[in-house]
Amino acid sequence: MPTIRFLLADGAELAVEAESGRTLMETALENSVPGIIAECNGSAACATCHVVLPEDIMSALGPISEHENDMLDFAEAPREPGSRLSCQIRVSDALDNVSVRIPAA
Amino acid sequence: MSEAVKVVDDVAFEDLLANPYPVFKRVRDLGPVVKVEAANIMMVTRFDDIMAIERDPETFSSVNPQSLLNTVIGPNLMRKDGDDHARERAAIDPSLRPGVVKRCWADPMRVICDDVIAQIEHKGEAELFEDLAAPIAARALADILGFDGVDWRTMALWSQSLIDGSGNYSHNPEIARKAKKAASGVESAVDRMLPHHRDIPNPSMLSSMLQADPPQTVEQIYANIKVAIGGGLNETRDSILTLILGLLQNPDQLARIRAEPLLWGQAFEEAVRWISPIGMYPRRLTRDVEISGMLVRKGEQVGLCVGAANHDDRRFSDPEKFDVFREKKSHLAFGAGSHFCAGTWVSRALVSQIVVPTVFERLRNLRLKDPDRVRIRGWVFRGPTHMPVIWDV
Ligand code: HEM
Numbered sequence: 292m293p294t295i296r297f298l299l300a301d302g303a304e305l306a307v308e309a310e311s312g313r314t315l316m317e318t319a320l321e322n323s324v325p326g327i328i329a330e331c332n333g334s335a336a337c338a339t340c341h342v343v344l345p346e347d348i349m350s351a352l353g354p355i356s357e358h359e360n361d362m363l364d365f366a367e368a369p370r371e372p373g374s375r376l377s378c379q380i381r382v383s384d385a386l387d388n389v390s391v392r393i394p395a396a
Numbered sequence: 397m398s399e400a401v402k403v404v405d406d407v408a409f410e411d412l413l414a415n416p417y418p419v420f421k422r423v424r425d426l427g428p429v430v431k432v433e434a435a436n437i438m439m440v441t442r443f444d445d446i447m448a449i450e451r452d453p454e455t456f457s458s459v460n461p462q463s464l465l466n467t468v469i470g471p472n473l474m475r476k477d478g479d480d481h482a483r484e485r486a487a488i489d490p491s492l493r494p495g496v497v498k499r500c501w502a503d504p505m506r507v508i509c510d511d512v513i514a515q516i517e518h519k520g521e522a523e524l525f526e527d528l529a530a531p532i533a534a535r536a537l538a539d540i541l542g543f544d545g546v547d548w549r550t551m552a553l554w555s556q557s558l559i560d561g562s563g564n565y566s567h568n569p570e571i572a573r574k575a576k577k578a579a580s581g582v583e584s585a586v587d588r589m590l591p592h593h594r595d596i597p598n599p600s601m602l603s604s605m606l607q608a609d610p611p612q613t614v615e616q617i618y619a620n621i622k623v624a625i626g627g628g629l630n631e632t633r634d635s636i637l638t639l640i641l642g643l644l645q646n647p648d649q650l651a652r653i654r655a656e657p658l659l660w661g662q663a664f665e666e667a668v669r670w671i672s673p674i675g676m677y678p679r680r681l682t683r684d685v686e687i688s689g690m691l692v693r694k695g696e697q698v699g700l701c702v703g704a705a706n707h708d709d710r711r712f713s714d715p716e717k718f719d720v721f722r723e724k725k726s727h728l729a730f731g732a733g734s735h736f737c738a739g740t741w742v743s744r745a746l747v748s749q750i751v752v753p754t755v756f757e758r759l760r761n762l763r764l765k766d767p768d769r770v771r772i773r774g775w776v777f778r779g780p781t782h783m784p785v786i787w788d789v
């Protein structure tokens with residue numbers, strides 16, 4: 292099981308065991324990670340599940356859809372090069388020990 | 397063993413229409429699920445319960461073939477789940493995404509807003525429901541749907557008739573007739589517009605549905621355009637009026653926002669939390685389940701009262717107060733889960749970035765003509781119905 296290291300907005304780190312195949316957003320909700328609201332429950336409609344990933348793993352995650360790309364510009368915290376909607380990312384070994392930052396709104 | 401669902405039988409339907417919030421409070425404090433006889437529905441009113449329900453669409457389904465909504469407008473995305481829903485949703489999203497709203501709709505919406513305000517600006521007095529909010533909401537929606545040349549009163553009549561028809565639980569024949577007439581009016585308009593949108597692909601909802609993969613059938617187009625008309629006009633209109641009302645009643649908050657225009661977005665979210673344009677929507681249980689310890693049976697319908705959840709004092713302090721500067725927390729006015737309002741970003745842009753800031757900019761020293769004559773009504777759909785104002789000319 293990959294370990295995901297959520298970096299919270301206040302600087303604290305929360306490391307959790309994640310199940311492969313679940314989304315990062317679901318993993319965050321199941322572990323009560325603060326700052327992931329996920330109002331649309333994973334439909335890429337609300338942009339309240341914004342996370343920032345290290346840029347060097349972005350390419351391992353596959354392309355961003357046009358819809359997600361549009362939505363990311365309107366997340367509450369400003370978009371960064373590593374920004375993604377956590378509901379659109381499936382947990383895999385590529386994310387093992389990766390830091391997933393919750394940007395401060 | 398779980399407790400029996402409590403029943404409230406001493407509330408009249410008129411009490412709900414006049415002001416549902418005291419009823420919501422009582423019900424919220426009574427239990428997680430309470431049957432309210434006047435509305436003939438089991439209400440879920442607590443914020444956390446609704447959020448949890450929305451996270452479990454397999455148990456709490458939107459599918460309900462017998463619903464009046466399906467009878468009135470045909471099988472539509474609001475009453476589907478899973479992939480069937482996702483495909484139809486993906487067919488309309490390209491017209492409604494925030495970036496598309498900004499690039500394609502903001503300018504036409506600004507033109508509509510300026511035009512409507514120009515017609516009243518010199519008068520010094522208006523009834524904001526009829527003279528401002530309804531025409532702006534209707535004309536903006538017509539543009540987004542791709543309904544060129546349909547006048548705003550027709551849009552407004554269709555919207556109201558479809559809404560009334562979907563709530564016609566007493567089977568009033570006149571309401572049913574009007575809803576049928578509106579449905580066929582919308583269908584003829586779609587038939588008239590489709591060739592144009594087929595020839596010239598564009599960002600409108602009609603065009604997006606034709607460009608979708610697979611393209612939507614005419615039945616799907618009819619039904620989902622009706623959903624957008626019933627669900628996109630009155631709510632936007634009501635939120636324009638609610639935001640203006642909240643600010644007119646709280647001039648100190650208005651002053652702070654005008655000094656710091658970035659706060660308009662936050663003001664809008666507070667307005668739809670304070671008086672949520674959609675107060676309740678239903679879900680149907682696909683199995684026996686406990687909601688916070690209360691057993692509800694398979695096949696039963698529960699009404700998710702987001703209007704009540706947005707006043708849940710476990711989450712919001714002094715919930716009945718309009719306070720743009722309250723501690724920031726998400727609300728449920730646009731729903732939650734996969735049916736999260738498709739028009740969220742349209743209404744945010746139209747109401748909070750265009751209409752309400754322009755109203756306060758151009759109608760100088762705007763004030764309520766007679767604060768006692770403001771009327772707010774409804775519970776499933778709620779908003780100001782009468783708002784006379786005056787300003788300096
Ligand atoms: C302030 C304005 C608005 C509010 C408060 C609002 C509220 C809502 C709510 C609560 C739902 C969820 C219903 C459910 O889960 O059963 C919804 C769904 C929907 N809304 Fe809105 N709405 C607004 C404006 C609009 C606009 C402007 C449009 C169209 C341009 C629109 C189109 C839709 C559609 C198509 C759905 C169905 C989505 C789905 O089933 O996937 N809404 N709205």
Ligand code: FES
Nearest residue numbers: 333335338340378
């Ligand atoms: S949960 Fe809404 S966009 Fe991801």
